[in-house]
Amino acid sequence: NVYKYMAEYTEGLNYIQKAVQIRERLYGKQHPDVAMCYNMEGNIWLDQGKYHNALANYNESLQIRLKFLGCDHPSVASSYNNIGITLFELGNYSEALKNHQKALKIRVNCFGNSHPDIAASYNNIAAVFYDQKKYLLALKYYNKALEIRLLFYGENHPDVAASYNNIGNVYQEHKDYEKAQESLVKSLNIKL
Numbered sequence: 001n002v003y004k005y006m007a008e009y010t011e012g013l014n015y016i017q018k019a020v021q022i023r024e025r026l027y028g029k030q031h032p033d034v035a036m037c038y039n040m041e042g043n044i045w046l047d048q049g050k051y052h053n054a055l056a057n058y059n060e061s062l063q064i065r066l067k068f069l070g071c072d073h074p075s076v077a078s079s080y081n082n083i084g085i086t087l088f089e090l091g092n093y094s095e096a097l098k099n100h101q102k103a104l105k106i107r108v109n110c111f112g113n114s115h116p117d118i119a120a121s122y123n124n125i126a127a128v129f130y131d132q133k134k135y136l137l138a139l140k141y142y143n144k145a146l147e148i149r150l151l152f153y154g155e156n157h158p159d160v161a162a163s164y165n166n167i168g169n170v171y172q173e174h175k176d177y178e179k180a181q182e183s184l185v186k187s188l189n190i191k192l
Contacts (some may be wrong), residue, residue, distance in 0.1 A: 009044050016041045032075065035064035042082060051090050058082045077106035077117070084124060092126050100124045119148035119159070126166065135170050142166045162191040 021038040027033060042057030062079035069075055084099030104121035109116060113190055126141035146163035168183030 012044050013041060016087065018045070019182065030064050030067055032065065032068050035061040035068070035075070035079075036165055038064070039082065042086075042150070046082070046086060046089070049089075050087050055083065055086045055090075060087060064146060069185070072105065072106055072109055074110050074117070077103040077121075080106070081121065084128075088124070088128060088131070093132055097125065097128045114148050115150070115152050116152055116159070117146040119163075120147070120154070123163070123166070130139065130166075131171075133173075135174050139167065139170045139174075142170060156190050161187045164190070 016037055020041070022047070023031065023033045025039060038057045038061035042054045042061065045051070045054035045057060055063060058079055062076065062083065062098055065073065065076045065079055073146045080099045080103040084096045084103060086098060087093075087096035104118065104125065107115065107117045107121055122141045122145040126138045126145065129135075129141065130138035142163060145158065146167065147161050149157065149160045164187035168180045168187060171180035171183060174180075
């Protein structure tokens with residue numbers, strides 16, 4: 001992960017691929033640690049904009065996690081979330097939405113209704129609706145994300161600022177400039 005954050009993607013991929021080989025030798029191909037490595041490799045591909053490579057890795061990770069952990073585990077939700085993000089980047093909104101909804105369902109079952117991962121799922125679902133120009137649905141889900149983030153983090157958190165910004169963008173698209181300005185100012189006033 002260090003190489004990913006330093007944008008040393010090639011070096012990061014080399015180490016992750018070595019980790020996959022070692023873990024497959026130790027644990028076999030169907031182990032959560034192997035799935036985690038595939039997920040990390042997918043993250044690197046995603047950061048580079050190589051979405052088909054990312055999708056292949058995320059799907060591999062998902063299959064291992066489903067087999068080993070079952071269909072109601074938070075790691076499975078993370079896989080669905082990552083697949084949804086990648087499909088969104090590829091412009092496949094209907095499949096992205098399905099994967100985000102699967103992630104949300106698992107997360108609600110695991111964590112209840114007011115967890116940061118639930119807010120992330122609501123935010124991702126809203127982003128799909130926003131790009132489809134379904135602004136009322138986007139607003140609904142952005143507001144749900146904001147509500148949880150305020151509850152969990154309080155007023156001065158980057159995720160809360162992002163939620164206000166997203167809501168402001170929806171209002172701007174809806175030509176409700178007063179509400180757009182109100183939300184965007186709230187976003188800007190959060191001390192990061």
